[in-house]
Amino acid sequence: MQDDDKEILDEILNGNVSKYEIIIHKYQARVISLCFKYTKSYPDAEDVAQEAFLKAFNSLDKFRFESKFYSWLHRIAINCSLNYINSKEKVKEKETISDNFGLIDNGGEISAETPYNVYNMQIMAENIESAYNTLPEDLKLMVKLRDIDDLSYDEMSRIAKLPIGTIKSKLHRARDILIKVLGKYADDE
Amino acid sequence: MMNNKTKLIGFLKAILKNEYPLYMSKDFSSRVMEKINKPVHSYNIFSYGLRIASAVTFAVVTLFVMDNALTDKIQYSKSNIDQEILSPTRNVANQMEKCEHIEDNAQSSDSLECK
Numbered sequence: 001m002q003d004d005d006k007e008i009l010d011e012i013l014n015g016n017v018s019k020y021e022i023i024i025h026k027y028q029a030r031v032i033s034l035c036f037k038y039t040k041s042y043p044d045a046e047d048v049a050q051e052a053f054l055k056a057f058n059s060l061d062k063f064r065f066e067s068k069f070y071s072w073l074h075r076i077a078i079n080c081s082l083n084y085i086n087s088k089e090k091v092k093e094k095e096t097i098s099d100n101f102g103l104i105d106n107g108g109e110i111s112a113e114t115p116y117n118v119y120n121m122q123i124m125a126e127n128i129e130s131a132y133n134t135l136p137e138d139l140k141l142m143v144k145l146r147d148i149d150d151l152s153y154d155e156m157s158r159i160a161k162l163p164i165g166t167i168k169s170k171l172h173r174a175r176d177i178l179i180k181v182l183g184k185y186a187d188d189e
Numbered sequence: 190m191m192n193n194k195t196k197l198i199g200f201l202k203a204i205l206k207n208e209y210p211l212y213m214s215k216d217f218s219s220r221v222m223e224k225i226n227k228p229v230h231s232y233n234i235f236s237y238g239l240r241i242a243s244a245v246t247f248a249v250v251t252l253f254v255m256d257n258a259l260t261d262k263i264q265y266s267k268s269n270i271d272q273e274i275l276s277p278t279r280n281v282a283n284q285m286e287k288c289e290h291i292e293d294n295a296q297s298s299d300s301l302e303c304k
Contacts, residue, residue, distance in 0.1 A: 017225060017226070018222070020222065020225060021192060021218050021219075021222050022192060022195050024217070024218040024221050024222070025192055025195045025196035025199050025218055026195055026196075026198070026199040026202075027199060028196075028199060028213065028217050028218060029199055029200055029203035029204075029208070029209045029210060029213060030199075030202070030203045030206070030208045030209070032210045032213055032217070033203065033208045033209050033210045034208070036210050042210060042211070042212050042213075045210065046213070046214055046217060049217075050217070050220060050221050050224070053221045054224055054225065057225055117214060117215050117216065118212045118213060118214055118215060119200075119212065119213045119214075119215060120211070120212060121200070121203075121204070121209045121210055121211055121212065121213055122211045124200060124204060124209075125204045125209060128201065128204045128205070129204075132205070143205065147201065147202045147205050147206075148205050148206055175198065175201065178201055179194065179197045179198065179201065182197045182200055182201060183197060186196070186197060186200065
């Protein structure tokens with residue numbers, strides 16, 4: 001199975017550690033979202049996601065490219081989340097024993113951070129949704145097949161009955177439109 | 190620039206797949222990279238030397254304790270315990286001898302004559 005990330009991962013394995021930031025950028029939102037399903041707290045979800053990315057980095061030489069990198073990262077993130085839940089349960093048990101009910105669980109609320117150092121993904125999502133819906137049908141199909149269904153260019157070519165070059169071109173155009181919309185809300189640099 | 194585009198494509202995929210958090214720290218990736226670039230252990234000659242010195246000290250202290258505190262004090266004799274007793278006591282004969290001539294009704298005496 002050809003992994004889109006193989007080239008970057010090979011570079012990282014050959015010592016170009018800074019390339020790992022590309023991997024983090026690519027998957028951070030999805031991994032944090034996955035961890036949040038377990039932690040129910042965004043700061044904790046980020047901590048667990050951070051641990052997952054670190055574990056993946058430290059075990060990268062054991063990754064055999066038999067599955068997609070994200071599937072592997074996904075499993076690591078689930079394991080880290082389960083470890084988090086177990087450790088939190090232990091803390092709760094100790095607190096029950098000592099009759100200390102001082103633990104404040106802020107759930108999905110974000111407390112310590114200001115809007116200046118966080119991305120408001122909800123606003124981004126609302127704008128992307130409306131931009132996606134206004135895309136021409138052929139471009140929308142490209143985005144759906146590639147970014148939602150994770151199909152390869154060969155598979156896309158078979159489904160859309162178009163040459164791979166045209167597929168890539170249409171996908172590029174569609175992404176450009178959507179990224180311009182996103183860029184307005186993610187201009188932190 | 191390249192990193193920013195990768196990040197935006199990552200956000201785009203997450204949103205389209207409906208797998209996105211409502212909030213996310215802007216410095217998440219830099220925090221992870223900071224941890225990756227930070228050396229985990231800084232072993233040097235001093236720390237190795239310190240480890241060896243600790244091990245030697247522990248071994249010496251353990252041997253000292255075992256030698257002095259954990260064993261009973263035994264006084265050993267300087268002489269050989271197999272040494273032959275040269276002067277027999279009064280009632281002990283060192284050699285078995287024939288006593289056939291001793292009469293049963295003989296008057297008991299402290300001095301036996303078995304010759």
